Amino acid sequence: MVSRLQAFLVRRLLWALPVLALVSVVVFGLIRLVPGDPAIVMLGADADPARLAAVREEMGLNDPIYVQYVDYITDAIRGDLGRSYVDDQAVSAAIASRLPRTLFLTLAGFFVSLSIAIPAGLLSATNRGKALDGVGLTFGLLGVSIPNFWLGIVLLIAFGVNLGWLPVAGYASPLEDPVAGIRYLLLPGITLGTAMAAVVTRMLRSELLEELRREYLDAVRMKGVSDLRVLGHATKNAFIPVVTVIGMQFGYLLGGSVVVEQVFTIPGMGQLLIGAIRSRDYITLQGVVLVYTTFFVVVNVVVDAAYFYLNPKLRGDQ
Amino acid sequence: MAEDSTADRRTFLSAVGGAAATALAGCTGDGTPTSDGTSSPIPATETTVSTPEGGPQAGGRLRVGFESELTGLDPHTTESVVSWVVNFNICETLITFDEGAPTGRLATDWEIGDDGRTYTFTLAEDARFHPPVDRELVAEDVVYSFERMNQDGAMGADLSAVESVEATGEYEVTFTLAQTFAPFFNFLGRVPWVVVPEEAVEEQGGGLGDFQEPVGSGPFQFEEHEPGDHLTLTAFEDYREDGVPLLDAVEITPIPDADSRVAALRSGDVDMVRGVGGSDADTLRDDDRTKLSRQSGTEWGQLHINCSEPPWDDPAVRRAVAHVIDRGAIVEAAVSGYGQAAWQPYAEDSIWNHDLGDSRRTRDVERAKQILEDAGNPLEGETLTIKTNSRYSLMETTADLLVANLAAAGIDAETETLEWATQLEDFVTGNFGAMAFSVPFKIDPDRHYYGFIHPDGSQFNHYGEEQPDAQRMYDLLEQGRSETDQEARVEIYAEFEKLVNKNCPWISVARADGITGLGSNVYGVQPWLLPYTRYWTMWKGE
Numbered sequence: 001m002v003s004r005l006q007a008f009l010v011r012r013l014l015w016a017l018p019v020l021a022l023v024s025v026v027v028f029g030l031i032r033l034v035p036g037d038p039a040i041v042m043l044g045a046d047a048d049p050a051r052l053a054a055v056r057e058e059m060g061l062n063d064p065i066y067v068q069y070v071d072y073i074t075d076a077i078r079g080d081l082g083r084s085y086v087d088d089q090a091v092s093a094a095i096a097s098r099l100p101r102t103l104f105l106t107l108a109g110f111f112v113s114l115s116i117a118i119p120a121g122l123l124s125a126t127n128r129g130k131a132l133d134g135v136g137l138t139f140g141l142l143g144v145s146i147p148n149f150w151l152g153i154v155l156l157i158a159f160g161v162n163l164g165w166l167p168v169a170g171y172a173s174p175l176e177d178p179v180a181g182i183r184y185l186l187l188p189g190i191t192l193g194t195a196m197a198a199v200v201t202r203m204l205r206s207e208l209l210e211e212l213r214r215e216y217l218d219a220v221r222m223k224g225v226s227d228l229r230v231l232g233h234a235t236k237n238a239f240i241p242v243v244t245v246i247g248m249q250f251g252y253l254l255g256g257s258v259v260v261e262q263v264f265t266i267p268g269m270g271q272l273l274i275g276a277i278r279s280r281d282y283i284t285l286q287g288v289v290l291v292y293t294t295f296f297v298v299v300n301v302v303v304d305a306a307y308f309y310l311n312p313k314l315r316g317d318q
Numbered sequence: 319m320a321e322d323s324t325a326d327r328r329t330f331l332s333a334v335g336g337a338a339a340t341a342l343a344g345c346t347g348d349g350t351p352t353s354d355g356t357s358s359p360i361p362a363t364e365t366t367v368s369t370p371e372g373g374p375q376a377g378g379r380l381r382v383g384f385e386s387e388l389t390g391l392d393p394h395t396t397e398s399v400v401s402w403v404v405n406f407n408i409c410e411t412l413i414t415f416d417e418g419a420p421t422g423r424l425a426t427d428w429e430i431g432d433d434g435r436t437y438t439f440t441l442a443e444d445a446r447f448h449p450p451v452d453r454e455l456v457a458e459d460v461v462y463s464f465e466r467m468n469q470d471g472a473m474g475a476d477l478s479a480v481e482s483v484e485a486t487g488e489y490e491v492t493f494t495l496a497q498t499f500a501p502f503f504n505f506l507g508r509v510p511w512v513v514v515p516e517e518a519v520e521e522q523g524g525g526l527g528d529f530q531e532p533v534g535s536g537p538f539q540f541e542e543h544e545p546g547d548h549l550t551l552t553a554f555e556d557y558r559e560d561g562v563p564l565l566d567a568v569e570i571t572p573i574p575d576a577d578s579r580v581a582a583l584r585s586g587d588v589d590m591v592r593g594v595g596g597s598d599a600d601t602l603r604d605d606d607r608t609k610l611s612r613q614s615g616t617e618w619g620q621l622h623i624n625c626s627e628p629p630w631d632d633p634a635v636r637r638a639v640a641h642v643i644d645r646g647a648i649v650e651a652a653v654s655g656y657g658q659a660a661w662q663p664y665a666e667d668s669i670w671n672h673d674l675g676d677s678r679r680t681r682d683v684e685r686a687k688q689i690l691e692d693a694g695n696p697l698e699g700e701t702l703t704i705k706t707n708s709r710y711s712l713m714e715t716t717a718d719l720l721v722a723n724l725a726a727a728g729i730d731a732e733t734e735t736l737e738w739a740t741q742l743e744d745f746v747t748g749n750f751g752a753m754a755f756s757v758p759f760k761i762d763p764d765r766h767y768y769g770f771i772h773p774d775g776s777q778f779n780h781y782g783e784e785q786p787d788a789q790r791m792y793d794l795l796e797q798g799r800s801e802t803d804q805e806a807r808v809e810i811y812a813e814f815e816k817l818v819n820k821n822c823p824w825i826s827v828a829r830a831d832g833i834t835g836l837g838s839n840v841y842g843v844q845p846w847l848l849p850y851t852r853y854w855t856m857w858k859g860e
Contacts, residue, residue, distance in 0.1 A: 267572070
């Protein structure tokens with residue numbers, strides 16, 4: 001089994017390479033099609049024309065676009081993502097300092113969403129048509145309907161400004177100061193995780209209901225097994241498609257963190273991305289998008305691997 | 319902070335407490351917005367809570383929320399206003415301004431040669447660079463700094479007139495200009511022209527842009543910078559003025575989202591936030607936990623016109639539009655009244671403001687229609703396009719309301735909303751007929767006008783020789799540069815303003831106030847001529 005899994009993973013990772021190459025071309029090309037000269041944005045409206053020309057030359061913007069791409073990709077393969085147009089700092093260093101913050105935020109959202117979704121989905125399915133099910137369904141509907149930037153601002157005003165329980169802006173590393181780290185991540189985590197919790201709750205509920213209706217469980221029940229153990233059998237099987245959704249949602253959390261970072265002033269990848277777009281800092285933007293893409297690809301591979309592991313049919317163990 | 323310096327600080331405080339309180343009381347107001355054109359000689363200060371009894375207190379850490387990230391801290395290369403604010407507290411310029419007039423900072427005295435080409439500055443003998451340099455600042459440091467900042471002409475036209483910078487004594491430095499360039503002296507008060515020690519620059523790589531942990535001689539020293547997260551300044555214990563600064567440290571955090579910035583101030587996460595919008599200002603004024611500080615006229619909004627582009631090449635069209643704009647409504651809508659309707663960039667009490675009296679083009683739709691009719695109705699069948707963006711409220715509202723004003727006057731018009739970077743590129747490349755635009759306050763009128771109009775400048779208004787009074791306007795701009803007598807310059811720019819009002823190469827709309835939010839226990843903010851906050855005048859109460 002292990003060797004088949006290994007072969008599967010190698011195949012999926014090899015597929016990731018052309019995906020990344022394609023993304024690099026598309027990102028490189030698209031952002032240069034967007035109007036707006038990075039040198040003008042950097043120097044402002046009353047910049048001296050000679051200085052503008054000099055800055056464009058320094059940035060390499062006068063080189064043909066294919067030369068710029070080849071230079072960029074050659075350096076990127078060596079791990080050098082270039083230096084920011086705006087502050088001349090290494091993009092890889094900027095990403096290295098911000099990525100952990102975004103990952104902690106994403107993990108906080110992930111943790112919040114699963115903490116809500118798994119019990120809510122289980123309770124909803126096992127109490128079908130009762131009040132608890134109604135609560136679960138209402139939560140599911142609200143969760144997917146409320147935009148997270150709005151939810152973030154409401155939580156921020158309620159718990160940060162009015163009650164003063166939690167900080168409203170900034171970040172503290174949970175590794176350096178766990179208490180402060182959790183205080184800073186709680187509201188962003190809830191904001192980010194709510195939508196995913198709603199999706200997973202609905203998915204788990206429907207999969208579990210379907211599973212509970214299957215005939216093999218009747219056989220289990222006839223053997224006198226307790227309801228709790230029956231639920232355990234059903235949940236395990238219901239989780240196979242849910243894991244795929246959870247994995248995909250993790251990727252969306254990474255994307256959703258861009259907005260949440262803005263609202264809660266978390267100096268992560270999202271803020272770096274928005275700053276780079278506004279200042280037309282092509283180099284930083286390319287680096288950030290490449291890292292995001294790589295994460296999506298890795299998440300997909302992990303999800304596939306988990307699915308492969310959980311699903312006996314795929315493993316050929318049947 | 320060492321014990322002895324704390325003692326110094328206390329001595330200073332007891333000596334100046336009364337005077338400081340008086341000064342602060344003099345700049346206290348109720349913060350009520352106005353839009354009727356009232357203003358102060360220089361951008362004025364207003365705070366909504368007065369100074370408590372007992373006067374300034376030493377110590378404490380001021381947490382400040384900035385509106386954007388610090389992108390580059392090398393004072394000689396950064397173009398970011400927030401980086402200038404930081405550098406103005408770390409490094410020092412030769413001169414600065416007090417009550418709108420030049421005064422010394424590193425320079426204690428200066429002499430301008432009769433020919434207006436030599437400027438000799440005597441330096442303070444007790445200025446010291448921060449650790450680890452930890453030595454006296456001397457004339458050679460000024461020479462080094464100006465050579466560094468202008469290598470490969472990096473300072474462009476601003477320093478192109480400077481022929482040489484020489485140390486003519488240990489504490490004396492002389493600038494010689496190739497030709498007279500009157501704005502030069504005022505420019506010496508701006509951040510890029512600060513003095514830094516060569517050894518610290520070399521330690522950090524030596525190149526332009528490498529000096530990311532600036533070392534200077536100012537009241538605060540650089541402590542640490544975690545890009546995107548925070549920057550910390552600490553008090554420079556050996557600063558030459560006893561008891562300055564009052565604060566132990568300033569911690570700056572970028573909070574780009576305006577709502578989050580205001581929320582952070584109200585919740586007490588920060589003590590001060592920059593860039594408060596007009597719509598949030600009333601909230602902060604009415605909240606017991608917060609107060610406002612206003613600096614009038616930090617931003618000048620105008621309708622920028624490309625005078626070579628039909629139909630805007632017709633002066634009658636420009637004059638008519640100038641009479642259609644409802645400036646007061648724009649001030650109310652764009653900045654909630656925190657600004658003034660404006661017919662020129664400088665406020666009424668500034669020496670650079672010329673009283674246009676009844677000649678100024680106020681809202682008069684009938685007159686606009688008459689002007690167009692007399693010109694043969696050049697806008698018949700035309701749709702005017704006003705470019706703008708959705709990032710800056712003053713520009714967006716100016717365009718929206720102007721289009722509504724034009725429609726009410728029977729003129730077809732539409733807005734074209736662009737992303738800010740795109741609009742900026744269109745502005746610089748001249749790809750527009752008219753656009754709502756705004757520029758920050760400029761210390762010298764040359765900085766506004768020369769680039770807008772003169773053929774040797776950037777010529778953003780494309781005001782060609784065929785336009786009325788073009789040659790006279792070019793001549794006035796040249797005279798404004800070559801004339802060093804201030805009164806004569808005032809006359810020159812007064813005549814220029816009259817011609818702007820007559821021919822409308824651009825249409826001035828409004829001056830918006832810069833609004834800072836403060837915690838109720840933060841005192842000593844002194845908005846002034848320049849958009850740089852001086853943290854060394856500030857302190858925190860109980």
